Amino acid sequence: MGLLSKKDTNLILDPLADNNPITIQVLGICSALAITAELKASIVMAVSVMFVLGMGNVVISLMRNIIPSKIRIIVQLIVVATLVIIVDQVLKAFAYELSKTLSVFVGLIITNCIIMGRFEAFALANKPWRSFLDGIGNSLGYGIILVIIGFFRELLGSGTLFGYKVLGDPVNKTGLYATGYENNGFMIIPPAALIVVGIIIWVQRSRNPALVEEN
Amino acid sequence: MSLKDNLHKFRVKNEGKKWFPVFSGFHTFLFMPNETTHNGTHVKGADDLKRTMNTVIMALIPVLLFSMFNAGYQHYSAINGFPKDFSLMDHFLTWDNFWIGIVKVLPLVVVSYVVGLTIEFIFCVIKGHEIEEGYLVTGMLVPLIVPVDTPLWMLTIAIIFGVVIGKEVFGGTGMNILNPALTIRAFLFFAYPTWMSGDKVWVHDAVNLAGTPDAISGETVLGYLAQNKEFSYSVSDMFFGFIPGSVGETSAFLILLGGLFLIFSKIASWRIMVSAVAGTLVMGYIFNGVVDAGWITETSKFYGLMSLAGWKHLIVGGIAFGIVFMATDPVTGAQTNKGKWIYGFLIGFISIMIRVFNPAYPEGVFLAILLMNVFAPTIDHYVVQGNVKKRMKRLKNATILPKADDGKAEELKVETV
Numbered sequence: 113m114g115l116l117s118k119k120d121t122n123l124i125l126d127p128l129a130d131n132n133p134i135t136i137q138v139l140g141i142c143s144a145l146a147i148t149a150e151l152k153a154s155i156v157m158a159v160s161v162m163f164v165l166g167m168g169n170v171v172i173s174l175m176r177n178i179i180p181s182k183i184r185i186i187v188q189l190i191v192v193a194t195l196v197i198i199v200d201q202v203l204k205a206f207a208y209e210l211s212k213t214l215s216v217f218v219g220l221i222i223t224n225c226i227i228m229g230r231f232e233a234f235a236l237a238n239k240p241w242r243s244f245l246d247g248i249g250n251s252l253g254y255g256i257i258l259v260i261i262g263f264f265r266e267l268l269g270s271g272t273l274f275g276y277k278v279l280g281d282p283v284n285k286t287g288l289y290a291t292g293y294e295n296n297g298f299m300i301i302p303p304a305a306l307i308v309v310g311i312i313i314w315v316q317r318s319r320n321p322a323l324v325e326e327n
Numbered sequence: 328m329s330l331k332d333n334l335h336k337f338r339v340k341n342e343g344k345k346w347f348p349v350f351s352g353f354h355t356f357l358f359m360p361n362e363t364t365h366n367g368t369h370v371k372g373a374d375d376l377k378r379t380m381n382t383v384i385m386a387l388i389p390v391l392l393f394s395m396f397n398a399g400y401q402h403y404s405a406i407n408g409f410p411k412d413f414s415l416m417d418h419f420l421t422w423d424n425f426w427i428g429i430v431k432v433l434p435l436v437v438v439s440y441v442v443g444l445t446i447e448f449i450f451c452v453i454k455g456h457e458i459e460e461g462y463l464v465t466g467m468l469v470p471l472i473v474p475v476d477t478p479l480w481m482l483t484i485a486i487i488f489g490v491v492i493g494k495e496v497f498g499g500t501g502m503n504i505l506n507p508a509l510t511i512r513a514f515l516f517f518a519y520p521t522w523m524s525g526d527k528v529w530v531h532d533a534v535n536l537a538g539t540p541d542a543i544s545g546e547t548v549l550g551y552l553a554q555n556k557e558f559s560y561s562v563s564d565m566f567f568g569f570i571p572g573s574v575g576e577t578s579a580f581l582i583l584l585g586g587l588f589l590i591f592s593k594i595a596s597w598r599i600m601v602s603a604v605a606g607t608l609v610m611g612y613i614f615n616g617v618v619d620a621g622w623i624t625e626t627s628k629f630y631g632l633m634s635l636a637g638w639k640h641l642i643v644g645g646i647a648f649g650i651v652f653m654a655t656d657p658v659t660g661a662q663t664n665k666g667k668w669i670y671g672f673l674i675g676f677i678s679i680m681i682r683v684f685n686p687a688y689p690e691g692v693f694l695a696i697l698l699m700n701v702f703a704p705t706i707d708h709y710v711v712q713g714n715v716k717k718r719m720k721r722l723k724n725a726t727i728l729p730k731a732d733d734g735k736a737e738e739l740k741v742e743t744v
Binding site: 310 | 517522
């Protein structure tokens with residue numbers, strides 16, 4: 113008997129694939145489109161959301177019995193806002209350049225549907241430890257998609273990964289660029305992320321037809 | 328036994344095999360199948376989808392041939408200067424010019440068909456469908472709407488994107504929202520803008536020679552106008568197409584002939600073409616009016632394009648090609664007659680608006696058509712609803728009046744509205 117029971121493990125593993133917040137529940141699309149042009153920004157965003165969602169779920173879960181249900185949305189918003197401000201300040205202090213890249217989207221974590229969704233659907237009805245695992249699981253599922261999108265967009269759009277020129281230098285025409293290859297400017301702009309998300313959804317659902325919705 | 332019968336036997340024998348759609352695709356391309364339906368009454372039309380597509384391709388062949396000569400003509404003229412006393416046989420229809428066309432334009436056509444049809448075949452085999460003919464026209468349109476020096480690998484990627492994302496994900500031919508050929512062009516434009524705009528890409532070798540003492544200009548007429556510069560092309564050059572531009576878009580004359588052929592054969596909608604031309608003229612003359620009224624000065628960056636006479640907009644850039652071969656796509660265009668008028672008019676109108684107001688890239692036809700593709704179902708919806716409403720009103724106003732003399736029999740009197 114380890115730290116996690118089977119039920120607990122599922123809380124983390126389910127959102128990674130078959131109950132993924134982005135590709136299955138289709139939540140949190142907005143930030144997935146906006147900040148995934150670079151892999152680094154995607155990872156920082158994923159970590160920020162993990163912090164906010166993990167901590168937020170615990171806080172809400174602890175307070176779940178004393179929050180009057182009429183004002184629960186406002187209470188949830190205050191909790192998220194507090195946590196987001198912490199993330200924002202930390203980023204500004206220790207990773208200023210990155211916080212400029214992410215710009216308004218750190219603040220917009222508040223409006224990320226995944227967070228309010230998990231508060232409402234899980235934290236209000238479960239104990240803190242399980243809520244914490246659920247928060248981590250969902251933010252991991254969100255993060256994985258962000259990293260996949262970020263990987264393809266940065267690789268194809270800028271020819272770099274984490275800022276390293278993995279495909280060669282486009283200016284001096286080294287590496288792959290010597291053969292006439294060029295960066296794909298389309299991958300830099302947000303619509304490309306929408307198409308990458310769409311392709312991920314397509315691949316996922318054709319591998320597992322049970323996920324296809326009836327319409 | 329004739330070839331046709333043999334093929335039919337082969338068809339019956341192998342029905343249901345995995346590769347059957349591939350055979351069937353080629354078979355029905357050449358022949359009408361022998362099968363007939365047995366029950367009920369049917370009207371048999373000779374113009375199935377393949378015949379429709381072939382007609383459009385026939386309309387495109389003169390444009391393609393012209394563009395092959397023009398690729399060479401523009402290349403050599405940019406190097407040696409335009410010939411003083413131009414004669415069609417001596418300067419244009421020469422083997423040298425055609426050779427450039429064979430080397431530069433033909434590969435675009437081949438790549439377009441090979442890549443596009445491969446994807447189409449793969450999807451049909453996976454889905455177990457019949458091969459759909461949709462790519463036949465798209466494959467011919469694509470090489471005609473890209474610059475002559477477009478690298479083939481870029482074209483390949485763009486075609487894969489356009490066919491898969493633009494068409495197959497929606498369910499294949501007939502289900503797509505956006506015109507696949509224009510999706511491919513839009514992808515190229517946003518992915519590789521340096522190869523799709525500017526003053527180099529429109530003439531063969533201008534990109535390679537840039538920065539050398541032999542540098543040549545590949546500026547289009549619209550490019551000159553957007554920069555308020557003088558250019559040496561006459562109106563007849565523009566009309567007959569002896570100007571730089573995307574491969575097949577230059578010759579308004581041949582496109583016009585193709586358009587008339589399509590209207591005559593009832594393949595393309597004349598309503599869309601006429602209203603798109605009207606839209607172009609209206610917007611063009613509105614801009615002329617703005618210039619005449621003196622609302623903008625000659626130093627304005629819009630002056631060049633705004634002062635171009637309204638009707639000349641039709642013979643420069645891609646608008647003629649767009650109107651005749653792109654806007655009239657029966658899948659992505661409006662379906663109702665009234666809708667077609669609105670759809671076409673807005674394409675012309677918006678094209679010229681984008682052309683004039685987009686400083687980075689003075690061409691907006693493909694964007695305007697894609698935009699209207701998206702709105703076409705909405706237009707149709709309101710046209711249909713409007714018609715329903717009109718008829719409901721007519722029904723409500725229909726009154727039943729008793730006959731004046733005996734009061735027993737009733738007479739239906741319908742007031743038409």
